[in-house]
Amino acid sequence: MTVKALFGAGGSPAVLGGTFGHPAERGRVRDEGGMSAVQVAAAAERPTVLLVEDEVLIRLMVADELRGQGLQVIEASNADEALTILESSLPIHLLFTDVRMPGRMDGVALAKLAQARFPRLKLIIASSREPEEPSRPPAHAFISKPYDLNKVIEQVERILAQTDNDR
Numbered sequence: 001m002t003v004k005a006l007f008g009a010g011g012s013p014a015v016l017g018g019t020f021g022h023p024a025e026r027g028r029v030r031d032e033g034g035m036s037a038v039q040v041a042a043a044a045e046r047p048t049v050l051l052v053e054d055e056v057l058i059r060l061m062v063a064d065e066l067r068g069q070g071l072q073v074i075e076a077s078n079a080d081e082a083l084t085i086l087e088s089s090l091p092i093h094l095l096f097t098d099v100r101m102p103g104r105m106d107g108v109a110l111a112k113l114a115q116a117r118f119p120r121l122k123l124i125i126a127s128s129r130e131p132e133e134p135s136r137p138p139a140h141a142f143i144s145k146p147y148d149l150n151k152v153i154e155q156v157e158r159i160l161a162q163t164d165n166d167r
Contacts, residue, residue, distance in 0.1 A: 047160045048072040052082045052097040065149050066156060079105035086114055092121060094160055099127035111139060122159050
């Protein structure tokens with residue numbers, strides 16, 4: 001499968017936000033009307049994680065760890081970018097979202113919306129403090145910050161290995 005991500009001037013993502021795919025998977029870059037298009041050949045057998053985190057260094061650290069485990073990772077810096085990705089034709093297996101983010105929607109609202117639209121999507125919520133039970137969507141896991149990367153990897157792998165009936 002070939003996926004196209006658009007990047008604006010200076011290489012900043014215009015549509016998908018953040019880094020797309022593993023550097024070894026990045027393909028050709030060509031100009032499309034003032035924007036560069038990167039074509040990525042996605043391996044169908046590898047699960048894809050949508051990582052939503054507004055803190056750039058934290059997002060890069062977690063994304064690199066997940067990629068190191070052989071996962072495909074798409075990064076978004078806010079809920080709007082994440083929704084654009086979720087509504088695209090990209091197969092997303094797991095939404096890993098921080099609670100606190102700038103913009104019109106936080107991670108809890110994003111998770112609730114994503115679960116309503118994509119009921120088979122697996123979900124991890126992360127924050128420095130756990131959301132109150134009434135406002136928290138039924139996630140597969142809650143991960144507290146600061147991250148213990150070994151625990152993050154364990155949770156992600158455990159959740160991706162679950163079938164829909166294991167929840």
